[in-house]
Amino acid sequence: VGSITTSMTALRSMRADTKKQFWMLRRYLGFKKVPYATRSRIIKFLEFQCAKRSAEVSVESIEILDLLSVPLQNLLQFELRKQLLEGHPFFAYLQEHMLPIMISICSRVLKLTAFAPExxxxxxxxxxxxxxxVQSGDxxxxxxxxxxxxxxxHQVGALAWLSEAALWTNWWHRGYFTSRAASWIGIIKPGPLAEIAKIHTAPWCFCRQYxxxxxxxxxxxxxxxxxxxxxxxEKLQGLVEGAKNPENFLEKETRSRGVESWADSDDGRSIRSSRNSSKVQERPFSGFKL
Structure with missing residues (x-):
């Protein structure tokens, strides 16, 4: 009974604090003369986030997790986030054949960010x-x-990925990517990914080939x-197979299309990369080398 009473008291205190925060927020936005449309978007999104937080058990509220060793913390993050990436053949291959690298990607590279409607x-x-x-949302x-x-x-739902080219080459966006509802998106940057991949020769070589x-x-x-x-x-799976067997893949593609492959050039690159170039060039993995 005492435990239930304590929990209810804590819940009432949290709700009171949330109400106070929203009251202060409205005063602040009004004092700063923030336009009504912007104020409305901010308040609605925060109301959604607070309601979601109160309905879930947050990691921050489980203080005992701080006692975990770093490897166990990383493993927990991997278990919580792997479903975001394992549908992509490149990351699925890493998970099957280079699990420690995939654990590091999920725990140290993949960052989750919230986006409000519009x-x-x-x-x-x-x-x-x-x-x-996309982790969740619309x-x-x-x-x-x-x-x-x-x-x-194009409607983009959960577990869809965009802008993969940014990991492997210099890339400029071709369209608008917007949220139609409160959403959470996983973000992977090429620099941190390269830092993880270069830990061992095997993932580094596979990433280079891919x-x-x-x-x-x-x-x-x-x-x-x-x-x-x-x-x-299906196409990505073919690219993974090509990364595992680059000579066979490029020979097959060159023969079927009758064009010069990247491997046939003097420097092993396609062409200079620029905003207006009709071709793109392999990213040098933020400068890391064997």
Whole structure:
């Protein structure tokens, strides 16, 4: 009985504190003369976040987890987040064959960020710095049609990924990525990923080969078809197989398409990378080398 009473008292105290916070927020926004439309968006999103937090058990409230060893903390983060990435063949391969690397990616590289309704994640022409994976919510990607007469909208749901090219090459966004409802998105940056991959020769080599195959495939596409949406899993699985056997993959692709592969060039690269270039170049993994 005493435990229940204590819990109820703590809950009432938390609710009272939340009400006070919202009261102070409204006063602050009013004092700063923040426009009504912006005030409304801010308050609605925070109300949603507070309601969600009160309905869930937050990690911060479980103080005993601080006693875990660092490897166990990393393993817990992996178990909580792996479903975000294991649907992508590249990360699925890492999980199956290089589990320690995948644990590090989930615990140290993958960052979760909240977005409110109508938030714009990126716009066309902006340089991309991350790959995005939708954890929950309702997102929309809009890109110009082939004749540039209109914007074509694509609904983006949970576990979808966008802008993977940012991990492997210099990339500028081709469309608008916006949230239609409160959403959580996983963000992977190429620099931290490279730092994890270079810990061991095997993941470093696999990532290098996958990057080369990914960029080679991108250069074979019509530039008009370039966008930020993720390739389908069947195509990505083929790229993973190509990264495992790069010579066979590139020979097959070159023979079937009759074009020069990246491996045939003097420096092993496709072409210089620039905003206006019709081809892209493999990212040098933020400078790390064997």
């Amino acid at each position: 938030d714009v994640v990126f716009r066309p022409g902006e340089e991309s710095t991350s790959m995005y994976v 997102m929309e990607y809009r890109v110009h049609s082939s004749n540039h007469e209109c914007l074509v909208a 990057a080369a195959v990914f960029v080679d495939n991108l250069n074979r596409l019509n530039q008009e078809s370039w966008n930020d949406l993720g390739l389908d899993t």
